[in-house]
Amino acid sequence: MKALNKPKIIITPGEPAGIGPELAIQLAQKEWDAQLLFIADPDLLKARAQLLNQSIKIIQWQQDQSLALHQAGTIICNPIALNGPCTAGILQIDNAQYVVDCLSQANHLILHHQFDAVVTGPVHKGVINQAGIPFTGHTEFFASATHTDEVVMLLATEGLRVALVTTHLALSQVPKAITQSKLSRIIGILHQDLQTKFGIQNPKIRVLGLNPHAGENGYLGDEEMTTIQPVIQKFQQQGFQIEGPVSADTAFGSEHHPVQVDAILAMYHDQGLPVLKYKGFGHGINITLGLPYIRTSVDHGTALDLAGKGLANPSSFEFALQQAIHMSKQSIESKLTLAKGTPQ
Template sequence: MSVQFKQIPRLAITLGEPAGIGAEQIVQLAQTPWDIEWVVIGNAALIQQRATDLNLPIQIQYYQTDALPSANLLGQVKVIDIDLPQPVIAGQLNVANAGFVIQLLDRAIAGCMSGEFDGMVTGAVHKGIINEAGLKFTGHTEYLAEKSRTDQVVMMLATPGLRVPLATTHLPLRAIPDAITPELLEKVITITYDSLQQQFGIANPVIYIAGLNPHAGEDGHLGREEIDVMIPVIQKLKQRMPNLIGPLPADTMFTQDKLKKGDAFLAMYHDQGLPVLKHLGFGQAVNVTLGLPFIRTSVDHGTALDIAGKGICTDTSFRYAIQVACDMLTGKTQETPHV
């Protein structure tokens, strides 16, 4: 997919949990000029306070919906100002401010769906405090799918040299085998393959697929999900997607020889694939939601409440998330492992 912009890209950035490190990262992002426009959906006073705490210069500019996109200048933060119900103390969650986080997401989704924004990059949220406030929230991936009325999306984490999409996301382990149906697996593989072609510019994606069970089921002796569900789906899809490889034992799927050849490594559940990715690229990884009607990337870390307000966080993952969003918009290949 090649997107032709009338002007430069405009991205929405959600601040995330206000007691976390998001506002500090926004201030850090502003310390270099950008050749795109990014607009923070957050709270201007909070961002200004964090800049003061860090002793870093920023200039708050309130976003005008009718303004043409313009690159962010050095020290400039463009903001859609959302009110905070109660004052924020860095590192201390407040259930009264949980609704603020949802407001940020809703504004970004509306802007992306209307074409106001070309994509969105999300800061870290705290699922627990949102649910404590009585707001049902499993995670960004599920919320974005529901609000955009998207039947199926795929959560994929990526770092230079490795992309790991997930067949299931935030489920307890005992629920995973029942969740991996032929219909789900076919949708996940198809979305992943098409996204790699259209948004990452890879003509013939190579996708390694992990089995669910140890040793990929050991020919049925350690489970039949590979035989009964996975192999039939893979064989069916190979007619259009010839470079699907699997199901493979997960413990040998991420070896160096395969990392050099693969464009994506599909894991069946959250903790099957993500420990490998985070070991390889913690701090320089990005969460991508495939299958949405708009581009969405996110930082790969949590709210970091333990270091919030101390001036020791970095914006590395946030910068990478912005860069990946821009590259996806233009269909630019993202550091394919085998070049």
């Protein structure tokens, strides 16, 4: 099977004591139309596979080696050693640096060895910070590592994509954080990545208001009139298919009236994500837009209570990998089109 022109995807299983390693093993048991490289401790993967009575072949990879198209039952592994012992379900502070080292290696390989995407498993922010390593999340880590000033968090499930203007911010701080310049940057990144990474030629974006009923013409708040509407109008004048501000309580459609847009842009975390997670709980993913490469992730945590018991559901990890492969193919096609000098 030829690997030429197939997407090259990096997978980081995440916290070694969590369910990430066994989810990675479950991923490897399937056929994937891509070249996959797992960054992990191979002994960790072997031990977890044995614990779960899973048969897996692990091939250690060196940077001067080419990758083959993924074959079911095989893991090609860029080895990074754990810093301490690891027991499923029990956090070990010594291994916090290992988690960060895996992410750093993923970033290095993508930037310097022409990989297309990274799919990240769940990490435990608490134990990383307890180890004295400042860490607020994957999104911020990769933004800093690539010197990217602005990134956009987008969560997706089947039939729905929701992007956020603000992310992990106290609700009292949200109104001041939403400025015309920030909103313009977020919409620009969202629109561009929907084109280049999702292959949507003319994306349709629905922008939510900040206040109940989108402010009711200023009676329930004026941010829609002073900040959001002027930005939307600017993009509309440039030919963008953008609508809003729309009241959040009616923006997501219903079973009989599904959303007819490519993405919804919410003003803050808990405005947009409860609907998405209700619709796609266990099947949603996190996508970081604005990076120089594709990054997708599971939408769940380390599930320490399930680790090593064979109970972990791989659906979110599988969807994250599926989307990374799809987006990589779209990105490769977009670059080839631009290289030929033909319009998209």
